[in-house]
Structure formats: structure tokens, C-alpha cells
Amino acid sequence: MTTTTGRPHGNAKYHLEKCRCPICRQASRDYENNRYRAIAYGRWQPFVPxxxxxxxxxxxxxxxxxxxxxxxxxxxxxxxxxxxxxxDRPRNLEPSRRVRPETALKLLAVEPTLENLGDRTPIDGTGTRRRLQALVCAGWTQSELARRMHMNRANFGRTIVRGLVEVATVKTVRCLYDELWRTNPVEAGVPAHRAAAARQIAASRSWAPIGAWDDDQIDDPDAFPDWTGYCGTPKGRSIHYRIKVPVCPPCRTAANQQQTAA
Known part of the structure; x- marks a missing residue:
């Protein structure tokens, strides 16, 4: 994926931008191995490295x-x-060679989770795009979603297709999605004709609806939406044709495998 952050390949790029190049994968493994070894120093002793x-x-x-x-x-x-x-800069001393084990464990327990990252940190926007697009599929207009996010319409239009988004935006969209995914937009005040237009726009762009995503897959860049309830099986392809949705890669693979086996 092409980005404009300038972030070098390594552990951070692996997690924040979902880069899976060999350099990033190795950096992530090294980081975790180092962290686990460091936590092992928690055995009681006055100081640890x-x-x-x-x-x-x-x-x-x-x-x-x-x-x-x-x-x-x-x-x-x-x-x-x-x-x-x-x-110790005033005393011109070198960085600490040892620390208290309790201090080490507390610092090592801090992980780069979404809750701990700074709000302006750019991270992969896969889940953000999918949540917003799914809400449009349900009939929520982009203008209404932008209003609820306190975002101008132009910025929202970029966010709904952007590869990277800021952590603050990810948090906002997750809360918005949890609030709206079971709510009928027309009953919430969106004019019926505008809700219908939003659904038409989503269909023309092949955006996946809310029901196509499981909670544990919506943020995974490698996951595909289950459009049919049978995606990934030979039956899925025929349902794609029936509902007039382009055949997804898992259904295409399953159909090809069935033809090969026959």
C-alpha cells in the first residue's frame, strides 16, 4: 500500500499501516521476542537490565x-x-544501565493499543472505511454522517475512501457505527428519498452492507465481506448473480475449485 506518512519499514509500519513486507514482519517478530524476554526479567531481584x-x-x-x-x-x-x-543530564551521567523490576514491568506493560496511541497518529483505515460505507449502504447519507462526526463534507468524502486515518477518527467512527448500525435512518430523521439515494450510491460503488461483516473481520485488510451468507462456497457464486453483486474472490476461488474437481 502506498502511503504518504514517510514512516520507515519496521515494527510500527507493520502494525499501523498493515505492511507485510519481509522487513516489517521480521521487525515485528524481533520486537515481540525482545518484549517477552524483557518481561521474563520480572523474577525478583533488586535491579534488572x-x-x-x-x-x-x-x-x-x-x-x-x-x-x-x-x-x-x-x-x-x-x-x-x-x-x-x-x-542524568545535570550530572552528565550516562543512561541508566539498570532499573527496578517493578518499573520495568510497568513500562513493558504499555502496548501500542488504539486506546494508548496519540489521537493524531495515522493508522490503517480499513475498518473505518468499511464501517462508514456500510452505514451508507443502510441509507445514512454522507452529509448526515459528516454532521454527526463534526466533520465538513469534503473531509468526510476523503475519509470514507482513505488508506490511512488518524486514531481520533478511528475512535469516532467506531462509536458512530455502534450507535447507528441497528437504527433506521428514516426513523432517525433522514428523508426517505435521500436514504434511498444513499443506498443507490453505495450499490453503484459495491460497498458492503453491515450484515456482510463480522466484528472480528471488519478491521482485517485481508478479509472479504460475506455478501451472500455462503461466500467462500460454490453456492455463493450463484447468489452473487441473483442479487447482482460482483462475485467476491472467495466465491470465485470456491467455484474454480469445484470445476477443477469435476
Whole structure:
């Protein structure tokens, strides 16, 4: 996927932009292995090596979690984390070589989850696009969704198709989707003719409806919507034709395999 963030290939790009190149996959494995080894230092002892903890804090920075934010999330002093990274500057001392095990465990417990990332951090927008597009399929107009998100119409139009979005937008869209996915837009005040026009626009662009996504797949870039209830089986392709929706890759694969076996 082409991005404009300038983020280098590595662990952060693997998780935030879903890049699956060999460099990013290896960086993610190395990060997790290092973290697990570091957590193992939690066995009681007065001090533990600081380097794994320092690497973890620096890795969090790649996700947009600065060291001060990491300290607050961990519930440890910013002064201690400053010394861990930069040393005691007034006394011209080198960065800490050892840290208390309880401090290490608290810092290592901070992970780059959506809740911990900074609101302006750009991340993969797959789930955001799918949720907004599914709401349009249900008859919610883009203007109404933009209004509810306190976003101007032009920015919303870019968000609904954008590859990367900010964390704050992801959170807003998830809340909006949870609020609206079972609500009839006409009963909520959207004029019937505008709701019908929204559904027509969604159909013309082959946007997947709400029922096509499971909660555990809607954010997965590699997942496909289950348009038919039988997608991924030979029966699915015929249903695609009946409902006039382009055949999805899983149904096409299943049909080809059936023909080959025959």
C-alpha cells in the first residue's frame, strides 16, 4: 500500500499501516521476542537490565507514544524514564544501565493499543472505511454522517475512501457505527428519498452492507465481506448473480475449485 506518512519499514509500519513486507514482519517478530524476554526479567531481584526496557520505550515512540506519555500510562515518574533514555543530564551521567523490576514491568506493560496511541497518529483505515460505507449502504447519507462526526463534507468524502486515518477518527467512527448500525435512518430523521439515494450510491460503488461483516473481520485488510451468507462456497457464486453483486474472490476461488474437481 502506498502511503504518504514517510514512516520507515519496521515494527510500527507493520502494525499501523498493515505492511507485510519481509522487513516489517521480521521487525515485528524481533520486537515481540525482545518484549517477552524483557518481561521474563520480572523474577525478583533488586535491579534488572535497562536496555530491553529502553528499547521498548523507544519502540513506543515509533507508534506516536512519546516517552512522557509512556511514563504517564505506566504510572511511573517522567524523571526516571528520562534517565533511562538520556541519563542524568545535570550530572552528565550516562543512561541508566539498570532499573527496578517493578518499573520495568510497568513500562513493558504499555502496548501500542488504539486506546494508548496519540489521537493524531495515522493508522490503517480499513475498518473505518468499511464501517462508514456500510452505514451508507443502510441509507445514512454522507452529509448526515459528516454532521454527526463534526466533520465538513469534503473531509468526510476523503475519509470514507482513505488508506490511512488518524486514531481520533478511528475512535469516532467506531462509536458512530455502534450507535447507528441497528437504527433506521428514516426513523432517525433522514428523508426517505435521500436514504434511498444513499443506498443507490453505495450499490453503484459495491460497498458492503453491515450484515456482510463480522466484528472480528471488519478491521482485517485481508478479509472479504460475506455478501451472500455462503461466500467462500460454490453456492455463493450463484447468489452473487441473483442479487447482482460482483462475485467476491472467495466465491470465485470456491467455484474454480469445484470445476477443477469435476
Amino acid at each position: 535497562a536496555e530491553p526496557v529502553r528499547q521498548h520505550v523507544r519502540a513506543l515512540g515509533e507508534f506516536g507514544i512519546g516517552w512522557m506519555r509512556a511514563a504517564r500510562l505506566a504510572g511511573v515518574s517522567t524523571g526516571g524514564v528520562s534517565k533511562l533514555l538520556y541519563g
